[in-house]
Amino acid sequence: MRETITFILNNRVERVSGIAGDTTLLNWLRQTRRLTGSKEGCGEGDCGACTVVVARRDASGRTGWHPVNACIQFMGMLEGTSVTTIEGIRPEGPDAPALHPCQQVMVDRHGSQCGFCTPGFVMSMFAAWCNGSGLDEAGIDDTLAGNLCRCTGYRPIVDAASDLVVRDIQPPFEQRRRSREAELMDEIAHQDTVCLGDDRCRFIAPASAAEFAAGYAASPDATIVAGATDVGLWVTKQNRHMAKMIWTGRVAEFDGVTKSGAHWRIGPAVTHQAALQTLAAGRPDFAEVMRRFGSLQVRSSGTMCGNIANGSPIGDLPPMLIALAAEVELSGVSSNRRMALEDFFLDYGKQDRAAGEYVRALLVPVAAAPHFRAYKISKRFDQDISAVMGGFNISVSGGRITAARLAFGGMAATPKRAAMAEAALVGAPLDMTGFKAAAAALDDDFAPISDMRASAEYRRQVAANLILKYGMELTGTSVPRLTGPGAALSPDLLREGLA
Numbered sequence: 001m002r003e004t005i006t007f008i009l010n011n012r013v014e015r016v017s018g019i020a021g022d023t024t025l026l027n028w029l030r031q032t033r034r035l036t037g038s039k040e041g042c043g044e045g046d047c048g049a050c051t052v053v054v055a056r057r058d059a060s061g062r063t064g065w066h067p068v069n070a071c072i073q074f075m076g077m078l079e080g081t082s083v084t085t086i087e088g089i090r091p092e093g094p095d096a097p098a099l100h101p102c103q104q105v106m107v108d109r110h111g112s113q114c115g116f117c118t119p120g121f122v123m124s125m126f127a128a129w130c131n132g133s134g135l136d137e138a139g140i141d142d143t144l145a146g147n148l149c150r151c152t153g154y155r156p157i158v159d160a161a162s163d164l165v166v167r168d169i170q171p172p173f174e175q176r177r178r179s180r181e182a183e184l185m186d187e188i189a190h191q192d193t194v195c196l197g198d199d200r201c202r203f204i205a206p207a208s209a210a211e212f213a214a215g216y217a218a219s220p221d222a223t224i225v226a227g228a229t230d231v232g233l234w235v236t237k238q239n240r241h242m243a244k245m246i247w248t249g250r251v252a253e254f255d256g257v258t259k260s261g262a263h264w265r266i267g268p269a270v271t272h273q274a275a276l277q278t279l280a281a282g283r284p285d286f287a288e289v290m291r292r293f294g295s296l297q298v299r300s301s302g303t304m305c306g307n308i309a310n311g312s313p314i315g316d317l318p319p320m321l322i323a324l325a326a327e328v329e330l331s332g333v334s335s336n337r338r339m340a341l342e343d344f345f346l347d348y349g350k351q352d353r354a355a356g357e358y359v360r361a362l363l364v365p366v367a368a369a370p371h372f373r374a375y376k377i378s379k380r381f382d383q384d385i386s387a388v389m390g391g392f393n394i395s396v397s398g399g400r401i402t403a404a405r406l407a408f409g410g411m412a413a414t415p416k417r418a419a420m421a422e423a424a425l426v427g428a429p430l431d432m433t434g435f436k437a438a439a440a441a442l443d444d445d446f447a448p449i450s451d452m453r454a455s456a457e458y459r460r461q462v463a464a465n466l467i468l469k470y471g472m473e474l475t476g477t478s479v480p481r482l483t484g485p486g487a488a489l490s491p492d493l494l495r496e497g498l499a
């Protein structure tokens with residue numbers, strides 16, 4: 001096992017060893033390398049001031065340039081990658097302009113005032129520019145949604161990003177930078193397991209599934225890390241001490257979405273962004289919830305399996321995947337088992353996972369689900385965690401509902417199906433009768449709690465309304481026009497409108 005990590009920083013090879021395994025990239029850049037262009041705004045993945053670009057090769061060998069929040073990225077996760085910071089985009093060579101095009105547009109459009117957020121915005125644009133996508137009118141807001149600015153207002157920044165579309169996509173200085181980056185990535189590539197750490201914290205990055213399983217079985221107390229969009233915050237916000245971390249991201253067998261019989265098989269290293277295209281095909285509601293899932297930075301690091309494994313009652317994926325009848329596969333050194341996703345969640349913070357077992361894959365049915373819908377209710381429309389999340393799916397035959405899967409997040413201690421509401425739907429004709437009965441039955445399914453995201457009463461009302469809304473969408477019933485604050489939340493008003 002190598003005790004040194006090797007990666008590229010601004011097109012120079014870096015070899016790092018002997019630092020704590022929970023060191024974040026942002027702290028290392030600023031404190032060790034004195035590269036202070038990447039800023040710390042929030043330290044929890046929200047503001048994007050720390051955005052850097054990490055180039056990685058996917059399972060098929062294609063390079064992607066990913067915007068990443070350096071504040072919640074552990075150093076060990078950089079093995080084999082190429083990191084570019086704001087300092088590293090300066091064009092080089094006799095023909096090079098003083099500023100990179102992604103910087104120049106911000107100057108031209110007055111996109112910067114105090115400048116604190118500016119490096120992060122520039123790096124988000126730089127990632128899109130390298131990938132050749134996300135700078136068209138439809139994509140810019142999503143490209144920049146993970147970057148917050150308190151001074152300028154977003155108009156000039158969006159204008160700046162829009163200008164990039166018409167610029168030369170690959171000027172010679174950029175071609176040189178990229179071919180050097182590719183050469184260096186080839187040069188540092190290897191298949192060894194690596195470890196970065198000191199006596200306080202060790203970060204292990206196994207290179208194969210067998211080594212991962214053996215390493216985890218030998219240290220079942222180790223914390224599994226995937227994208228670190230949850231675990232990173234345990235370190236930066238909760239000061240939690242983890243003596244050992246074991247990372248899924250370097251295992252080649254863990255990457256990639258493959259077709260396995262009737263399912264899409266999603267490995268533990270597959271990020272939300274990587275899975276999106278496959279899973280969202282033909283499921284527009286799935287696509288929209290994923291678009292609203294964190295930011296591009298979060299989706300580029302965070303994994304589908306991490307969102308399941310964390311067992312959060314307010315994760316966005318569980319209700320949608322339960323509605324789609326997804327399954328989860330668990331593995332240990334000599335065990336492998338599979339279960340319906342809803343059975344994985346036992347209680348708050350408790351999943352059906354034995355010591356030494358890890359989530360090996362998510363299995364999502366390939367079959368079209370024409371009656372699938374998903375609704376995310378959050379205080380802020382974009383970039384927020386759900387207060388209530390609903391994933392619904394029914395089967396219909398001969399004008400009657402023959403099966404129903406209504407799954408909710410935010411309504412109980414775990415993501416959970418609404419058994420009584422489902423029973424009210426099955427056998428009902430495909431009109432509003434069954435949906436009204438299902439909405440009424442929800443009180444027998446859930447006793448939600450009040451917390452910072454929503455009151456119990458709000459949750460109850462909105463969950464019932466979502467079932468009515470679902471029914472209206474499927475039956476083509478017009479949605480009654482409701483006015484006044486909170487009107488859209490009242491099931492009584494909705495029922496009145498439907499009467």
Ligand SMILES: Cc1cc2nc3c(=O)[nH]c(=O)nc-3n(C[C@H](O)[C@H](O)[C@H](O)COP(=O)(O)OP(=O)(O)OC[C@H]3O[C@@H](n4cnc5c(N)ncnc54)[C@H](O)[C@@H]3O)c2cc1C
Pocket residue numbers: 044045046223224225226227228229230231232248268292293294295298301302303304305306307308309310314315316317357358359360383384385386
């Ligand atoms: C700014 C921000 C916005 C966010 N927005 C959303 C949002 O809109 N919706 C939402 O649902 N979540 C959101 N999250 C939470 C987080 O991004 C997701 O839960 C994400 O999917 C976690 O995946 P990860 O790969 O980063 O997991 P990690 O942080 O690496 O791990 C999460 C947990 O799962 C465990 N784990 C990971 N992989 C495995 C495995 N293979 N087997 C067993 N255990 C494993 C870890 O030990 C840990 O307990 C947000 C987070 C941030 C920082």
Ligand code: FES
Pocket residue numbers: 039040041042043044045046047048049050051069070071072
């Ligand atoms: S400092 Fe805010 S996202 Fe990293």
Ligand code: FES
Pocket residue numbers: 111112113114115116117118148149150151152
């Ligand atoms: S320019 Fe000041 S925070 Fe954006």
